[in-house]
Amino acid sequence: MNSHENSIKRKYTIEDLENILDSIPNCIWTKDKNGEYTYVNKTFSENMNLSKDEIIGKTDFDFGNTKLANIINEDDKKILSRNIPTLSENKINVKGKKRWFEIYKTPLKRKNNNLPWIMAIARDTTFDKTLDEDLQNLFNSNELNNDIILPLINTKDIINNKNTSNKYLYKLQKIIDSLSSKLNTEGISLFLYNKSDKCLNLYLNAGKSNIDIKEIVPLTNNDIINLNKNVYNNVFEVSKNSIFSTYQKKYQKNNSIYCIRSCSIKYSNDLIGVLNIYYPANYTPKFSQEDFIKSTCNKLGILIKNHILSCQLKNEFQKRLYIEKELELFLDTATDSCALVDFDGTFLKISNNFTNTLGWNEDELLYKKFQDLIYPDDIEKSNNFRKNVRNSGKFKGSGLIHRYLCKNGQYKTLEWNWNLIQDKNHIILTGKDITEEKKLKEEKKHLEETIALETLKTTFFANVSHEFRTPLNIILTAIQLISIKLSNCPCSEDKEKIFQYIKGIKQNSYRLLKLVNNLLDLTKIDGGYYELKSIKCNIVNLIEEIVLSVADHIGSKKREIIFDTTEEEILTSCDPEKIETILLNLLSNAVKFTKENDSIEVNLNVDSYYKNVVISVRNSGSKIDKEDAKIIFNRFTQLDNLLNRRCEGSGIGLALVKSLVDLHGGDIWVNTLFEDGAEIIFTIPIKELESKEISEFHTKTLNANIERYNVEFSDIYNL
Template sequence: MNNRNIGAKKEALKQNKIATSIIMLIALIIGLIYMQLLFILLDSGGLRPNYIIMFIKIFNAVLAGVAVGSCILCYNSTKKEEIFILSLVHTIFFVDIVFGHVDNSMTNRNNYIFMLTSLFRVIILLISISPFKKTKKLIVNNQVKSILIVASISVLIGILKINNIIKFDFKSTQQFINYNIFLTAIYTIVTIVYLIKSIKYKEYIYSVISASTFIFTLKWIYTIVGIINPLANIKLVSISITYVGFIIFIVGIICELILTLKRNKELEYELSIFKKIADKSRHSCVVIYDEMQNIKYTNDKAKEYWGSKDEISESELQNIFTSGRDKIDEQKLDEINNYMLKIGHWKGTIEIQDSGITLSCSIQYIYTNNKNIVIIFNDISERLRTKRYLLEYEKMKNQEQIRNDFFANISHELRTPVNIFYSTIQLLDVKCENNPDDFTQVYSNHKQCLKSNCQRMLRLINNIVDITKIDIGFKQPKFVNYDIVRLVEDITLSIVNYAKPKQINILFDTEIEEHIIKCDIDMIERIMLNLLSNAIKFTRQKGNVLVEISVDSQWVYISVKDDGIGIPIEIQGTIFDRFVQSDKSLTRLNEGSGIGLSIVYSIVKLNEGEIYIDSDGENGTEFEVLLPNKILEGYVEEKEDYKIDVQKIELELSDIYELYN
């Protein structure tokens, strides 16, 4: 189809070039003949005047009327404003001829009836080549009124002249010559302008106008020569030139009409194909509506989408379209309107509220006689639902896998201390039976192992219980006003001794010495112990852990930074999800259930804060906790020092084997 369009355009361009060349050649030949005839007439008496007069009488009335009619027909076909404006020029000619005024200006210059009407024609000609688009639009939009006004003015001038109410006399021959020189200049300018348009736009009709005005230019040259050399034959030939100009114009207009009809036929054929493609499309709904939102066209697919195409009426379609538009979100409508104003088109998805319908839609302007809007859309609701179900299914599969991993992890976490309990009990039983005196020594050697594994089981059970409480909303913060700097410092320093087995340096630094905020002390302790436990667990021997506090107007920033093994970049986005560990194998170096950071995240949220992670995946990790820099109104600051529970510390550090070996 695209190749056919290109071929049709090339063929039309070729036809325009041929027609332009022919009309310009004819005009040139006629011009040369008339110039040659002028020289002949100057040298001799030449042609007999009665033959030329007879010729003029036969054609003068017909040609003017045909010129007006052909201009109007051509305008209706091509919609070129210049063509209709030129019809007004020929309307003036027609009125002059109806009044019986043959252009006999050279026989009596003091009775020059055509001076006012010729000036009137000059004004309209200049309007046709002027850049005043609004003026042209006004004339074309009021065609009947324009023709009536021009004809009425011409008739009024004729009546006034017949009754000798107005009279225009040239005081000298030179004034008459100067006036014709003026007309020659004007018509030459018009000829050149239309010739340039013909070359620039490759439009045949402009070459026709240029050729006809060129012939009229010759007439004014003949008039000037006839005044200087008043030979009858020159005067008669001058009159005939006007009608030759008419003939060229009329023939050219008829050729343009023929070409336009041919092009319209080809366009109608192509349009019928496009219409069939749109009408019978089985994939997309097509709707065209005007700027007043009145539907101009709907294809069969759109009618089927809205109802039976055999039963639904245009008014019903209009109501469905209007009601559907009213159910679109206002922000989406504003977005579409902004795009249409800026670039003239929009593409995206539209949701019809309260219906569960989602449309994939493209909208753009199309310009014919008026500006219309075309919408091409498809209902993708089912596709989106299927996609959403697949995503939910994948999510369920992932959750199932996470649960399976969790239970495997929990089983391992529970089995390890239980096996240790069982093995220790067996050992103690053997010692008790075989060597009761050594029982106390054996128990002393293994009691720390029993204690730490009891703590590990208790920590795991506590975490599961806390997660459950948070999920059902049972666990809520108990806010007090407390010095956050002192609290964090006390918690940090309380685990320094526990890090000594790994020779890890734990440092605390703060920008301020004291700062009171609203917080839950137990929850802050839980957050800090968990983060410090992770830092010690994943930091190598002789490593460093740094705890820092800073404050701004909105937040209190608590940072826990280590130089350990880091957290892989690929899991950092899910590190706060439940049961996520960087190493899920059962032979991993560090124990843990993978729910500690999830609890930290939930507790931070309960305290209206935020938590972030920063790690390159290899060299250390930094956790930053943000707590709101607010105080509890109407509550006195908690003065009593917070007592660090050693048992809580031992529980949080119970899964770090190096501390108890």
């Protein structure tokens, strides 16, 4: 120290200097060349969570983190060897947490001592670093990804829908929490400006403020003007006339908050919101916070505005995506096939229904041209269509029908409607598969022709039958008169021979009459005007009396008929005359195929549910196989070859029998399991009528129809 320096009297003490260093919010320390701490200020010791005495005289290796100690030791050696100061940013573990520090180190030469020291100052930049990282992460997350899916238009949408954007809200809350901790405040509230409702809506809270999240601060027109004029652009304390004055009084009592500092959040002079910072009474911050608060508010303004813009873009993107998906869904669910082709016939886009119709998948069709699928005979029509579209100036049309090749090799007929996109030379086609419709039309036409033919045939049979009946009645009447006259004639050498001729004429007339009657009955049934005259009767007696009435006639043919039943009485509703027709036809058929001196069996039972009467007619003729059993009840069907028939018959008797059984609601079939001949079985449902009177089908009535039996058995010859 020279004489001048000695003449200067210091006006401060070492204690004054240490108090000054302890009041600085940054960490300050000195080390000797061996790395031992020679001085630390209060902020440093607080960060280390140790007293000054516990730190001074020790090296970094004494605090347990060898890896960090090695890094610091190497850095200190470089500074001493180079003899120049350095400024660096380091991440250090403090109290179990990773924190960032901006560290300034410089070599310090001591007076009268050539051994240098190191002096360092470290500023905690953790909040700034974290804030920048969080902001950057939020900017990245606001890109068009799946983290933010809600379309937000303005701050009101953010307020109303904040719970849906979890990542954004979490990061923003983290920034507010960190800011509150950094500024050592009672709490912080973030208000967002709601332009449409002219108010500030509370959006986020941090710290101990416990402010109602539904809080709304209304704004007058004057408040809005002041906000737009940047009156609240800087940090200010809430005054009595401030927009937050009522708000401040409300929470001073509840939370012991006596001071609110506010700063507007803006982006390009557009008000985004307001940041309120709450301090306890008589609180004095260690350093001025205004620039730091303003910087943070500027970053928040960028962040929130970026979020709004990103969501607007996201909203537009989502709308377009939704429209495309909706259109695609419409095309896929539409019953019509849809395709987009160019004038060359190349497929540009196709619907699922189009691929489903033809069987080709989308990739296969996109490699084909429209003409590749068209049926060869329809190609010329397709080419003419494309020429007409080019030359006619028409932009849409319908009724274009082509056949198209399916993947399975078959062809389907499609009918198209089309629209021309003129500026792109594309054609939109919407079509439907009319293959089945076309097939049904052809089948309908064929059916109508068949019905017309059947109607003509039925009418013809009806007319022919009526025309036959008149001459037959005349012939039978004449034969009857001749027989009477001949019977009264005394003697004649040829009398017996004449009677034989008369018998032949009469039998063939009866046969012809039977054919006419059967044709008339079938015609009436086909026409739908054949009615049953059902009565309540004992069907057991009915069947038995019919069998007994024809027993003599069958006996004269040297055949025997046997009736057997397990029931004495079964009351049901039926038409006795039609039942007689059914049974006589079956017996007539059985007589033809029964050998001489054999018997015909008629059996009557009920089914196990007592719902149907089961009647069977058996003969000892040839067995009917399964194939013949399928067609035996068809009209004009005979099982013997027409050139080699053993028995006469028109082939419509069994068809009539089936129709009459069907009218009764019954069923008829051939028992192909019967091995000793042929057996036909039919059923009649057991029905109850309200009438309690039972009609008897008396033998007297049967005897009056002897001529009818002659008619029914008229086609039996040579027996």
